Amino acid sequence: xxxxxxxxxxxxxxxxxxxxxxxxxxxxxxxxxxxxxxxxxxxxxxxxxxxxxxxxxxxxxxxxxxxxxxxxxxxxxxxxxxxxxxxxxxxxxxxxxxxxxxxxxxxxxxxxxxxxxxxxxxxxxxxxxxxxxxxxxxxxxxxxxxxxxxxxxxxxxxxxxxxxxxxxxxxxxxxxxxxxxxxxxxxxxxxxxxxxxxxxxxxxxxxxxxxxxxxxxxxxxxxxxxxxxxxxxxxxxxxxxxxxxxxxxxxxxxxxxxxxxxxxxxxxxxxxxxxxxxxxxxxxxxxxxxxxxxxxxxxxxxxxxxxxxxxxx
Amino acid sequence: xxxxxxxxxxxxxxxxxxxxxxxxxxxxxxxxxxxxxxxxxxxxxxxxxxxxxxxxxxxxxxxxxxxxxxxxxxxxxxxxxxxxxxxxxxxxxxxxxxxxxxxxxxxxxxxxxxxxxxxxxxxxxxxxxxxxxxxxxxxxxxxxxxxxxxxxxxxxxxxxxxxxxxxxxxxxxxxxxxxxxxxxxxxxxxxxxxxxxxxxxxxxxxxxxxxxxxx
Numbered sequence: 001x002x003x004x005x006x007x008x009x010x011x012x013x014x015x016x017x018x019x020x021x022x023x024x025x026x027x028x029x030x031x032x033x034x035x036x037x038x039x040x041x042x043x044x045x046x047x048x049x050x051x052x053x054x055x056x057x058x059x060x061x062x063x064x065x066x067x068x069x070x071x072x073x074x075x076x077x078x079x080x081x082x083x084x085x086x087x088x089x090x091x092x093x094x095x096x097x098x099x100x101x102x103x104x105x106x107x108x109x110x111x112x113x114x115x116x117x118x119x120x121x122x123x124x125x126x127x128x129x130x131x132x133x134x135x136x137x138x139x140x141x142x143x144x145x146x147x148x149x150x151x152x153x154x155x156x157x158x159x160x161x162x163x164x165x166x167x168x169x170x171x172x173x174x175x176x177x178x179x180x181x182x183x184x185x186x187x188x189x190x191x192x193x194x195x196x197x198x199x200x201x202x203x204x205x206x207x208x209x210x211x212x213x214x215x216x217x218x219x220x221x222x223x224x225x226x227x228x229x230x231x232x233x234x235x236x237x238x239x240x241x242x243x244x245x246x247x248x249x250x251x252x253x254x255x256x257x258x259x260x261x262x263x264x265x266x267x268x269x270x271x272x273x274x275x276x277x278x279x280x281x282x283x284x285x286x287x288x289x290x291x292x293x294x295x296x297x298x299x300x301x302x303x304x305x306x307x308x309x310x311x312x313x
Numbered sequence: 314x315x316x317x318x319x320x321x322x323x324x325x326x327x328x329x330x331x332x333x334x335x336x337x338x339x340x341x342x343x344x345x346x347x348x349x350x351x352x353x354x355x356x357x358x359x360x361x362x363x364x365x366x367x368x369x370x371x372x373x374x375x376x377x378x379x380x381x382x383x384x385x386x387x388x389x390x391x392x393x394x395x396x397x398x399x400x401x402x403x404x405x406x407x408x409x410x411x412x413x414x415x416x417x418x419x420x421x422x423x424x425x426x427x428x429x430x431x432x433x434x435x436x437x438x439x440x441x442x443x444x445x446x447x448x449x450x451x452x453x454x455x456x457x458x459x460x461x462x463x464x465x466x467x468x469x470x471x472x473x474x475x476x477x478x479x480x481x482x483x484x485x486x487x488x489x490x491x492x493x494x495x496x497x498x499x500x501x502x503x504x505x506x507x508x509x510x511x512x513x514x515x516x517x518x519x520x521x522x523x524x525x526x527x528x
Contacts, residue, residue: 009356017356024359043391054390121463121510122503123470126481130503133488133495206373213375217474224377228385237389244386248378255373299418 097156346412
């Protein structure tokens with residue numbers, strides 16, 4: 001798509017593009033350098049004492065300490081424990097929701113619509129506080145339940161959309177060979193919908209992993225609270241920036257890995273549809289185009305999904 | 314129930330600040346997100362790279378971390394701004410990559426033939442994008458953008474944990490005074506949020522239907 005918007009650049013356009021590119025690079029580099037210099041500069045506090053810059057070794061020496069990493073690992077473990085249990089809950093709930101939402105009985109289907117609207121329209125944070133205060137579950141379960149409910153609602157809608165997008169013939173064939181409505185749904189429609197929607201579901205699990213950090217607010221010792229509150233209190237506030245940076249790097253790595261996984265799977269799902277060698281372009285170009293197309297389709301599906309699910313975030 | 318009625322002014326004040334955050338961060342994110350999307354489909358390599366990194370990094374950082382950075386790290390680094398503005402900056406930064414992705418996928422959603430036709434009658438990059446692709450893309454982009462705004466509405470609640478007295482924070486305040494009526498208070502706050510999110514959702518549905526008719 002992108003390359004249709006402009007010609008294959010000739011020598012003049014290429015030079016211009018290269019000049020703009022270099023200028024852009026210089027501007028970006030200057031901006032980064034300014035930020036880094038500002039961070040590195042020593043600071044004078046209101047009381048007149050001078051603090052070392054953010055890259056001063058005295059701010060980073062704790063990273064050589066084993067106990068620090070053990071503390072960070074504890075926080076990370078707490079985050080993963082919440083995300084893991086909530087993810088399993090959300091998947092189970094999602095399956096249930098997708099069945100209830102497409103049930104033939106109206107008295108199941110319509111109340112479900114209202115419940116889903118309610119769950120998706122409310123901030124997860126408010127849900128966590130609600131569960132924490134009303135059911136006095138403790139902050140771990142409050143976080144797990146709220147995340148499972150919210151993401152379950154969204155995964156359920158994704159699965160429903162996946163089922164709705166299947167060709168009618170699939171269902172009819174299932175019924176025609178004598179399977180009941182439930183069996184058709186379970187063994188014919190659902191597996192296909194699940195495979196089709198797997199990238200979206202994984203993308204939603206990234207959201208879930210990100211949202212575990214909301215439990216910071218209700219006092220759960222997840223990664224952010226462990227590093228920036230507990231450990232900063234213990235080791236001293238001059239390490240705040242360092243510890244925050246570590247938490248940030250860990251979150252970013254985990255989420256980028258999961259997002260990458262979602263994209264790879266999306267490519268697989270998409271590539272299953274375009275038989276290779278069906279066009280006249282070279283294999284490599286074909287691969288590249290297929291990859292590009294799958295990525296675009298995934299981005300599109302994600303924003304379409306957010307459309308039905310009331311927000312991607 | 315009387316706890317809600319007695320403290321209605323507190324809730325309304327919080328609701329006002331929530332709406333203010335929504336407005337400021339919404340407009341900011343729309344502007345920045347569109348710019349980033351334009352950079353991401355531009356022919357200039359360095360801008361494309363910058364936009365990609367910007368989108369990927371911010372999209373994969375939890376909102377709590379972004380707001381923590383604005384509320385604690387920036388003041389720690391010597392920035393002296395009101396917490397409301399800091400929170401608005403954080404929400405803008407966090408929301409902009411989602412806007413960028415929605416806009417980009419809208420542009421990608423315009424059939425290639427449209428761009429090819431525009432190119433073949435001799436329009437340049439700017440003209441193709443501005444006169445042919447964008448007007449069509451915007452229609453497709455509006456519903457997902459409204460959904461980004463819905464998510465933003467819900468996300469403003471996180472600012473309540475970082476010294477901004479919006480709806481969520483005012484709920485916590487009222488709960489501290491009237492611990493006996495937690496249920497009614499939380500339901501009332503949920504309804505405030507639902508008023509905004511469900512209204513926006515309906516608008517998105519209507520717009521989507523209109524667009525479907527046009528195609």
